Amino acid sequence: MAEPTGPTDSHWPLWEVFTQGNVGEPFEHAGSLHATDAEHALQNARDVYARRGEAMNLWVVPSTAITASAPSDAGPFFDPGNDKAYRHPQFYKAPRGIRVF
């Protein structure tokens, strides 16, 4: 068996792929892939994640460029948004019989 030598594709940079299904829709994370550079990543992303018209547009982002929140700190980190019931419509009472919505 030939020994794997030289550049191997899994040691190329990792890219995260985002697809937009239709114009106006948000971009969604589709998956990741390895590619030598941005253009190569875009071409591979088309072949891997858009073989059936799943995407109108593609983004490829170097995985290392993404900063993510840490699951272990999720509690305190999202806390400011979790205890403010008054930011939801259900917090407010409307008189009986009146349709506000």
Added chain:
Amino acid sequence: MATLRGSRLYSLLHMTTTIRQLPADDPAQVAAFEALIAAGESIEPKDWMPARYRSQLTRMMSQHAHSEVVGMLPEGNWITRAPSLRRKQSLIAKVQDEAGHGLYIYCGTETLGVDRFDLFNQLLDGTAKYSSIFNYPTLSWADMGVIGWLVDGAAIVNQTVLAKTSYGPYARAMVRICKEENFHKRQGYEICTVLANGTPAQRAMLQDAVDRFWWPSLMMFGPSDTNSLNSGELLRWKVKRKTNDELRQRFVNLTIPQAQALGITVPDPDLRFDPETKNWVFGEIDWSEFQQVISGNGPCNRERLEARRKAHDDGQWVREAASAHAAKRARKTEAA
């Protein structure tokens, strides 16, 4: 280093050390993890997980990815001999899908902190396992129909449940794959339908293919629950949602009416419908054959790995060229 990494010894060493070095998990963290699973939450790459969960998923997902990649070979074999342009383009599209499925799942394994290079080497040096079904030869055109119908059909039954697996990246890859597998199954069943309505020779060819692929398809669901070493833990952690035997039964129940519609039989004299359970009860599987094929002694194990190694080696210049091209472009951008 390249030589050592590529060697069988390295992989063996690597695998054993991985197993031995599993650190003891903190009981409090395990309890929190199991509470998340019990609440039906999905586990994401950055979440804490028991070392054993990580290693079991790595094992399952890499075997799954290898199966997709090796699965290209039996069908690739028939691309040049497809009977019409329509069939040929379907087959090419299907084989390309399998490559894509392999990539989705390899990418999933990388979120567990594994290097795809190492997994690939384990496949190429023969230490990794992949689905036993791909070690059977594809002898006639009817095999292309029967593989789409039975093998992809079995894969759909398995993967539909895996789409609800507790590990997020694996589940998402499965959702994507299931959508595409439906095309695989339907194009296979269409081939079978045409042959079933064809000449006596075509019907005989179809029956022969079903006779050869029926039992190996049932074996795709893995060992019986009584002999499945990994099942208990995987079910508890909701990596698996149904047992091997439950999935196998579901597949048989779905498939027998499809076989009847084609007017062909499956090679099982014990097959009968149980009106009480509404199950198609099938005969005993030859587990010695399964063990033989899984441990490398199937009809095509050696041929498949040789073809895979050749494809990998033949692709080396493409990888080198892509790297060289990117380096050259980077230099140009710097200079400008």
